[in-house]
Amino acid sequence: xxxxxxxxxxxxxxxxxxxxxxxxxxxxxxxxxxxxxxxxxxxxxxxxxxxxxxxxxxxxxxxxxxxxxxxxxxxxxxxxxxxxxxxxxxxxxxxxxxxxxxxxxxxxxxxxxxxxxxxxxxxxxxxxxxxxxxxxxxxxxxxxxxxxxxxxxxxxxxxxxxxxxxxxxxxxxxxxxxxxxxxxxxxxxxxxxxxxxxxxxxxxxxxxxxxxxxxxxxxxxxxxxxxxxxxxxxxxxxxxxxxxxxxxxxxxxxxxxxxxxxxxxxxx
Numbered sequence: 540x541x542x543x544x545x546x547x548x549x550x551x552x553x554x555x556x557x558x559x560x561x562x563x564x565x566x567x568x569x570x571x572x573x574x575x576x577x578x579x580x581x582x583x584x585x586x587x588x589x590x591x592x593x594x595x596x597x598x599x600x601x602x603x604x605x606x607x608x609x610x611x612x613x614x615x616x617x618x619x620x621x622x623x624x625x626x627x628x629x630x631x632x633x634x635x636x637x638x639x640x641x642x643x644x645x646x647x648x649x650x651x652x653x654x655x656x657x658x659x660x661x662x663x664x665x666x667x668x669x670x671x672x673x674x675x676x677x678x679x680x681x682x683x684x685x686x687x688x689x690x691x692x693x694x695x696x697x698x699x700x701x702x703x704x705x706x707x708x709x710x711x712x713x714x715x716x717x718x719x720x721x722x723x724x725x726x727x728x729x730x731x732x733x734x735x736x737x738x739x740x741x742x743x744x745x746x747x748x749x750x751x752x753x754x755x756x757x758x759x760x761x762x763x764x765x766x767x768x769x770x771x772x773x774x775x776x777x778x779x780x781x782x783x784x785x786x787x788x789x790x791x792x793x794x795x796x797x798x799x800x801x802x803x804x805x806x807x
Contacts, residue, residue, distance in 0.1 A: 576615045580606045581636030584621035585716035588741040588796045589642035589761075592621055601796045602640050605658070608788050609779045623715060625689045631766060638776075639764040642738065644691040646757075647699070652764035653773045658780065658789075659737070660802045663692045663756035666724070666732040666739045669748050673731055676754050680707040682730040685720035688713050692733040695757050704756075717742065724749070735759070740798035760804070780805060 582590035582602060590600040598619045610617040620636045627639045642661070645654055665684075667673045673682065686693045693713065696705040705711060712729055714720040721742045723729050732739070733756060743749045765773045783789045784806040793803045 576613075577618055578606070578610050578613075578615045579618045579620050579636040581620045581622060581627065581630050581639050582606075582641035583624040583627075583716075585718050586624070586642050586738065587718070588737070588798055590621070590640075600641075601792060601799060602642065604792045604795070605780075605783070605789065606640055608783055608792060609776060612779050612782060612788075613775070624687065625715075627689070631764070637765070637769070637772060642735070642761050643764050644759040645762050646691070646759045647694060648764070651767075653767050653770050655763035655765070655773055656777050656780065656805070657760035657762045658803065658805045659761040659799065660804050661691075661759050661761060662736045663695060663733065663759065664736050664739065664751045665754070665756065666721075666734055666743070666749055666751055667730070668724070669750050671730070673752065675752070676704055677707075679704065679731060681709050683710050683712060683728075684708050684731045684733055685712045685714055685723060685729040686733045687717045687720060688715060690735070691759050692735065692756060696733060699757070701756055737799040737802055741796075744798055 580603070582598075582600075584590070584592050586600070588600055589602040590598070593599050598621060603619065607617045609615075620630065622630050624641075627641075627643075630636050631639055639652070642659075644661070645657060665673075665676065665679070673679060684696075686696060695701045696711060712720070712723070714723075717732070717734055717738055720729070720732050720734075724732055725746070734742075736751060739751060763773075763776060765776075780789070789803070789805055793800045
């Protein structure tokens with residue numbers, strides 16, 4: 540009996556030591572990887588070359604590719620949310636997207652968003668047919684001018700530094716997209732378009748017979764707009780953008796879009 544009892548006690552001690560050893564091992568630091576963030580990119584569904592929908596439903600454009608590259612760098616999952624531009628604030632404020640990133644102008648909205656660093660410069664100008672009799676801004680008097688809704692050009696004309704010019708027009712036709720406005724310019728339905736030069740260059744790149752007037756409506760810079768309290772997310776994106784400048788990815792993406800390449804300003 541004593542021998543049996545001794546064996547049992549020995550087994551208990553062995554098991555106890557094993558249990559202690561197991562407990563000690565289980566307290567080592569975990570090496571699990573936290574779940575990657577899903578980054579939802581909100582953008583204008585028809586604002587080439589910055590963002591657009593392809594015929595097959597896929598998304599494209601400089602801003603889209605840059606946002607995807609940021610997600611790749613950070614190990615995040617990229618998700619696209621294209622919308623009509625005038626719905627951008629509703630989508631952002633409802634939490635449907637993490638940011639507005641689509642040729643988004645800072646000037647005049649400085650206090651409305653938490654802004655990233657500016658990544659592109661731009662200029663607002665007037666596009667006309669090359670054979671047009673419109674040579675100066677003064678020649679727009681009595682003309683029909685097109686513009687995209689909720690853009691810097693629209694704001695300049697209707698509530699900014701160019702309201703006096705706007706008051707000389709026969710009418711200002713407001714479109715959902717510049718693509719539609721350009722179609723109407725080609726059809727002769729309007730006389731001119733107030734548009735940012737980078738988007739205008741893209742629209743004219745495959746169509747001859749159109750030009751910009753020499754006079755400038757205004758200048759602007761493009762950045763990413765976040766909800767005002769999302770400063771931590773903004774700072775993370777800023778750091779990633781600068782890393783993409785350093786490793787050449789920003790320039791590599793920019794070279795795919797020659798119509799805007801000279802206006803890209805990060806790292807310059």
